[in-house]
Amino acid sequence: MLPRFTDGARTGSGAMTPPIDKILEGDCVERMKALPAESVDMIFADPPYFLQLEDELLRPNNSRVDGVSDAWDQFEGFAAYDAFTREWLGAAQRLLKPTGTLWVIGSYHNIFRVGTALQDLGFWILNDVIWRKTNPMPNFRGRRFTNAHETLIWCTKGRDAKGYRFNYDAMKSLNDDLQMRSDWLIPLCTGTERLKKDGKKAHATQKPEALLHRAILAATDTGDVVLDPFFGSGTTGAVAKRLGRHWIGIERQEDYITLAQERLRTVQVASEEALEVTPSKRSQPRIPFGLVVERGLLSPGDQLYDARRRYAAKVRADGSLVADGVTGSIHKVGAHLQGAPACNGWTFWHFDVEGGDLKPIALLRERMRQEIH
Numbered sequence: 001m002l003p004r005f006t007d008g009a010r011t012g013s014g015a016m017t018p019p020i021d022k023i024l025e026g027d028c029v030e031r032m033k034a035l036p037a038e039s040v041d042m043i044f045a046d047p048p049y050f051l052q053l054e055d056e057l058l059r060p061n062n063s064r065v066d067g068v069s070d071a072w073d074q075f076e077g078f079a080a081y082d083a084f085t086r087e088w089l090g091a092a093q094r095l096l097k098p099t100g101t102l103w104v105i106g107s108y109h110n111i112f113r114v115g116t117a118l119q120d121l122g123f124w125i126l127n128d129v130i131w132r133k134t135n136p137m138p139n140f141r142g143r144r145f146t147n148a149h150e151t152l153i154w155c156t157k158g159r160d161a162k163g164y165r166f167n168y169d170a171m172k173s174l175n176d177d178l179q180m181r182s183d184w185l186i187p188l189c190t191g192t193e194r195l196k197k198d199g200k201k202a203h204a205t206q207k208p209e210a211l212l213h214r215a216i217l218a219a220t221d222t223g224d225v226v227l228d229p230f231f232g233s234g235t236t237g238a239v240a241k242r243l244g245r246h247w248i249g250i251e252r253q254e255d256y257i258t259l260a261q262e263r264l265r266t267v268q269v270a271s272e273e274a275l276e277v278t279p280s281k282r283s284q285p286r287i288p289f290g291l292v293v294e295r296g297l298l299s300p301g302d303q304l305y306d307a308r309r310r311y312a313a314k315v316r317a318d319g320s321l322v323a324d325g326v327t328g329s330i331h332k333v334g335a336h337l338q339g340a341p342a343c344n345g346w347t348f349w350h351f352d353v354e355g356g357d358l359k360p361i362a363l364l365r366e367r368m369r370q371e372i373h
């Protein structure tokens with residue numbers, strides 16, 4: 001069957017681009033099928049959990065606990081839920097660029113089913129991330145452990161999908177210069193961040209902006225397109241906009257669309273300077289040492305030394321070094337002289353500057369990088 005919508009515009013080169021910074025109303029499978037293939041950099045999906053709540057849950061003081069009993073969370077059974085999951089995941093896979101990634105969040109009710117479907121469809125899991133809630137809802141009946149986390153699965157569209165974005169250094173910087181781990185301690189969305197209507201939660205499952213901040217900052221660049229097929233109150237759009245990313249929301253319920261539109265209108269985009277993140281070393285252009293020689297920053301015959309002038313080597317015209325009867329790359333010769341298994345030649349070798357000081361050759365690489373950019 002042909003899709004009811006065909007969303008997007010044609011660029012000068014004839015390629016289709018999706019409609020950006022908009023909420024598309026309707027069923028996410030239908031709407032995603034109508035968007036151009038391979039046009040989205042990241043998808044964040046917070047699908048129905050299929051909680052299957054039967055009885056009303058009461059606190060010890062008999063007040064009612066807000067569970068998710070909304071119509072959008074109802075399915076006939078696991079078979080129907082699984083069929084729906086495979087449908088939307090298939091549509092999402094088609095939309096992702098080859099370098100794009102998908103995040104799905106869920107609880108024990110659904111995340112294992114989603115995980116199976118993902119792997120069956122050929123998605124390749126990069127991480128499962130535990131969102132540990134600092135302020136979870138207590139277990140009122142005292143018959144189970146407090147359910148204090150949700151799981152996010154982060155994946156590429158296939159095993160061979162290369163070149164996906166992971167802003168490793170930005171994540172490290174966000175974590176006080178320690179590698180970011182896969183367990184994230186983040187509070188539930190409460191206080192002024194929680195959208196209210198007539199004094200009640202406007203959406204039962206509004207996610208904290210901090211969670212989206214981390215996912216979007218980790219996996220996208222400014223100007224990228226982030227899509228959320230289960231937009232709800234628009235958390236993904238709000239954070240994407242603030243971080244200078246484009247966003248597309250899909251939502252079936254009109255009242256949530258109005259809520260999200262209101263929310264997005266007030267979000268300010270951060271300044272360009274504030275949005276620059278610590279660049280990943282791997283994303284910087286690779287500079288072979290030979291280029292430094294070709295460019296004339298060092299000449300054939302120049303001497304290099306280690307920081308304490310214990311070792312010396314001579315630069316050759318092809319960008320190799322010679323010392324102690326051994327020739328090879330800056331790394332190989334450095335390792336050989338020290339009797340070490342490996343050596344980072346860029347930080348090991350130094351060149352003479354006026355006044356008898358030594359500077360690491362990594363400075364020349366930095367100069368080359370700036371010239372190239």
Ligand SMILES: C[S@@+](CC[C@H](N)C(=O)[O-])C[C@H]1O[C@@H](n2cnc3c(N)ncnc32)[C@H](O)[C@@H]1O
Nearest residue numbers: 027028046072205206207230232233235251252
């Ligand atoms: C778990 S909530 C997402 C909440 C959202 N992450 C937030 O922070 O507000 C799921 C949302 O998906 C919507 N939804 C459910 N099934 C849908 C479908 N087939 N197509 C589009 N939206 C759907 C629901 O109306 C609900 O708002």
